[in-house]
Amino acid sequence: MEIVSTGIEGLDEVLGGGVLSPSTTFIAGTPGTGRTTLGMQSLCAAAKKGEKVLYVAISPKPESLIRQILSRFSFFEESIIIRTFNVSSVERDPLTMLVELGNIVSSLKPDRILIDPVTPIGFGFPEAERRRFIYSLNAALNEWDAVVYFTGTLESGAVKSNVISDIVDNIIYLSQNFDTHITRRYIELMKVSGMSSIQGEHTFEIGTDGISVYPKDIAQADHSIPASKERISTGISKLDGMLGGGLFKGSSNLIAGSTGTGKTVIGLQFVIEGAKKGETGLIINFEETPEELYLHASNFGWDLKGMEEKGKVKIIHTLPSSLDPNKHMMQLKKTIIQTGAQRIFLDAVNGFDYALMDPIVRKEHIAALTRMFRNLGITSLLTCLNPEGKECSNTCDIPIVTVADSVMILQQRLTSSGLRKSISIIKMRSSDHVKSPAIYEITSDGVVIEDITLEDKI
Template sequence: MEFKSCEDVVLNIMSTGIEGLDEVLGGGVLSPSTTFIAGTPGTGRTTLGIQSLCVAARKGEKVLYVAISSKSEAMIRQILSRFSFFEESINIRTFNVSSVERDPLTMLVELGNIVSSLKPDRILIDPITPIGFGFPEAERRRFMYSLNAAINEWNAVVCFTGTLEPSAVKSNVISDIVDNIIYLSQDLGIHITRRYIELMKVSGMSSIQGKHTFEIGTDGIAVYPKDIAQADYSINASGERISTGIPLLDEMLGGGLFEGSSNLIAGSTGTGKTVLGLNFIMEGAKKGENGIIINFDETPKELFLHASNFGWDLKGMDKKGSLKIIHTLPSALDPNKHMMQIKKAIRETKAKRLFLDAVEGFDYALVDPIERKQHIAALSRTFINERVTSLLTCLTPKNKEHQKMCDIQITSVADTVIMLQQSLVSSGLQKSLSIIKMRGSDHEKSPAVYEITSNGFVIEDPSCRKKTGP
């Protein structure tokens, strides 16, 4: 893609080569342009820059890595070769860190000669913050403006890295001369390190603001953008209904759930939320509709065993590819990565039904209740946009169903809310189901009695006192 400035200078959009980062940036970076990759030590600034260079080199671009370091080129190559993305063809030039601190002008002249000789398409200067470190601030600013003037002649995609705290980025002269600022940070938790990437400045692109997560592995960096898409309700405006797999529940709902809707099952422990959700998935299987189950507590093996007690062959469905199970431990959950996994699974399986059990799995990773609600709302929008009918479960404290629907108050984002309750009566525990709300449809207002049997979720028919199951 190309853009033309008012002076008819052609600006191309170039991919960064980093999974997810192009999406955050609105497509990539403009060429020519300058980008400052800032952050605290250990956040992956060099890895991000080098990976981008290597991917570009593999595609045939000429790239230059300028290392401000006390290490030799041979040692730098040896260190970088540990990454699977490393490309031997990249040009590396080193400048001694103590020399550039004292005499940055000599370095600028030498670098200019190197660029004139190589004519690279991309350049990474890593790091830029030590250059002229010993100079008074006014002289250092003058040098940076001289560097910027030189860069404007290079006609390349130029990236700098630098070690700076977030508060110091805005006041640093580098921020004045670059087009984009990418800031990397990390939270060092007891059990897991969470890494974040955010855009502090972007020129000429429609970017996604906010904190996005990323991971670093031997294959390099993968960025998981924060989802901010709006729901396209026109996609599911047909008003078609789909069966829950429980005939009397379909009747109570006015003919079943709306196709493409997002629906919530709330109830305390032991009320049968999971069984109802599995019933919904199995009904889809009968109709040839692929399904997805997202859970946090039961492993796939445990879920297969649980379902087999009702005669449901989830294991066979999984082997055939008609069912995809996404199981993640809450302590290891990256919500943005999880969202991308779900989208990928929906598209690969062409799933029509999805069961998420339970939303409390997000409590560990998203401590703030507002952030949790926003994430689950984003999930709901994703399901709508992907044309998937979803059931989500939510745990309510025992005997407090009416006072507190669920801990993170997500009922407002659901199209339908079904409440499951149980109480002690003379004959034992009695379970009842109530439809609290259903957008765009009339529904049964009175509760219905139900049981969990070997056939699954069974609602008692109030008219003839017989039981009707799946």
């Protein structure tokens, strides 16, 4: 048995490489979830590679109308063979349909077959008779020697008790969730035979180009990559000194602080320092648009727009309300590889709050992101909005301190002489660091740290 591609971006990865040939796959879900689109897209992708494919449409529509509807998708391939069966006929007399279908398959000998949908077949039969028909269908499948897809309209709970689930090798379940701002679509593998698949809920989108699947983040630590002892500058010399010589190359680092403490300024200095040294930087932003970041940087004399135009910096801006974390992670990985980025500034991890409401799921996703950055040899700097007055021991609402190699806390308070800002290094893996906080200011040159500590100043 060989593994063949489904022809759908991301789905092969979820399935563990594709589907076995021959095999049977049941694509189930509620109305509007994209079952037919998924099956047809896979059929058309196979047809474009020279496979003979058969689409069995159980529908009142004629073949000409079905072709017209399917041709709206850019993936549609005219060479697919379409055969239609009337719904009311297959409900009443499924055995005749099975005999006719068997003759069609014997004549055409297709490599892939889509039966869409299979759930109406024998719908009016008693359950015992319907089960006998499905087992007869299974016997026919064994003789067809093809990759066969079924679609069916079923709720998640009903899939497990349906007799079709007994005879198929794989079950793909599609669902969707509607909220005020966006419709989120999910794909889950309820059953997979003979493949090392990725479990859990993955997300997907449907467009005129068909379906794109975004696998759930599963980045694992690559232990073959040794920890680097090389240091890189943050762009702030005295902060480098506080850190024991700068950040470790390939490390993930966190800056937490309340609004106005200069988290974004430090992040921009970090990326711009790299750009000056020929290290491409990637800025991942949720709140400020690229134009707003250009303006913000220009206040300090930094030509961020010019750097991006020259390919030294790349900005990825995503609104939290439209964020698909799986798609976002895939986009980041592709961009890192395409640009050769060596530094990443993510501002801020709180942007995941809207898309990932469960704090444990948020932590897992951010941990997977940092693992991906490390595996790719990227030095990352992440910020976290820390509410005013929060103690250092509770750096942010998302508990990501444990996944960071270094943690810097920015604080500010009103004193008799004005607003006083301080920076503390509360964690630095594999290195000594300055334990006392230091005063800093945000000037026209960016963040400037003073020599004396906060205790001495006060």
